[in-house]
Amino acid sequence: MFSVPTFQKLHLVIVQEIRNKTGLTISADSDASIRADGTAAVVEGLYQHQNYIQRQLFIQTADEPYLYIHAEELGLPRLGGTRASGTIQATSNIDLTVLAGTKVTDGKGHYWSVVADTQLKANVATVLSVNADQVGASWNFSGSTLLFVSPIAGLAGIATVISISGGSDQEELEDWRARLLERKQLGKDRDRNTDLISKLKEITGIKHVYIYPKRRGLGSLDAAITAVGSPPTLPTQALIKTAQDFLDAEEAFWGDLRIYAPTEQFLNVSAEVSGSSSDLSSVETTIRDYFAELAPAEEYQSAVLTARIMALQYVTDVKLTPSSNVVPIVNWMYTNWIRLGSLAVSQA
Template identity: 30%
Template structure:
């Protein structure tokens, strides 16, 4: 491990060298030698710290986010982006034959925004279910239970209030730990011409991580 000496340690080393070359030199706290050693030690400490940071970036498991993505990119691995939620989950009430257009914005009580993705007409029963999608990405945009919401601007003949349910599928951006796990897997197990783990590796590179069960084929 790269150990960075402290400013005090560096300064003492400089003063020790000065005194070894000039035994009568004044290296007390108020001396010129002490002041110069302090300034030089401060510069050296910064260089040591920068070297330590550089060493961290050499290895994927210690690299910062930007350099981890660089390591992964060299092997064709990209961080998975956050995704949107969607679903046929907006129950809208209004007058029969009232028209609902695609692109109408909807807001929930906790300030999440969605929009209709299809046009529809209120049925004779006075309601219709319409597909919607979130306007923001991330798992927080998923709606798994009935949630009150309202149109930002309701069409003519349509109630402002509505309910959302089963608007799902949104995921967060891939974490550093997940990206690192995929990268280390391909480093430890590079493609090997159809070896059994190649199939699991290929699946993990294309799909979300999930446990797989492989059934061995009967030998010919």
């Protein structure tokens, strides 16, 4: 790697050249030394500019504005965010119509709007489709109820949430950089699993892709996808359809290819922690992080989770339930995905 000379080194080289040509004795406060400082500063700036240019030439080191240039060359734009959507149940004590645009809220600054005019019968729970008012993962809702904003007469003010998900933020800069670098390293598309994964990750909202060859028999190739979230969540049917349509439209090598969602297999966990001054919230976070990392078809390993908890400060022992490994069900019909169910952490 080329070694860039320091300012002091540049100054000494210039001063030495002046001495060689004039025979002057140059002190630090002389006119020649001051001029040498100015020249050295300009040369140092030119070196810094060359370093800046060199940094932008490579995906690994390019600044954000120049990544857009690399992305245009590779045909891999940065993924934008998506709006969360889902369904809620509403009830009323009279027949009425809930108009499109009617808003529900969690009371914390997040709003969702009803998609279409919907007729409600008296005392009959009716399903309403809603979309988030803004783009972002913060509008994915995991609670059980939302509040109608200024409900009309007869409409219950509380709505029961069936499911609201699918929202995602703009792609993180380093995630985008990793995709660009992977695409450049892969080169021309071929029939590799990595090519399929790279293609699917071009779709906004997809977090992970897991490839299962011959799942439905010879010649078949299936891909289970998860949706962006913290932790990653199951994809919506709309996202699955988008991914399937995207690949069907591709002039690729894949023939009998099916996109599907894994099946959640919930695991209830309890942990009794020994150790004075041990932080139970850190134990809970460690357990949640472990389950967030599990991929579809990956088994729960109690020894791994126990080791992570034992590595926490002040923890001397832990009694974990389940205490044995749990292998998810995987067959031609189901690809189970172990997820955290209820969690209880207590001091032994």
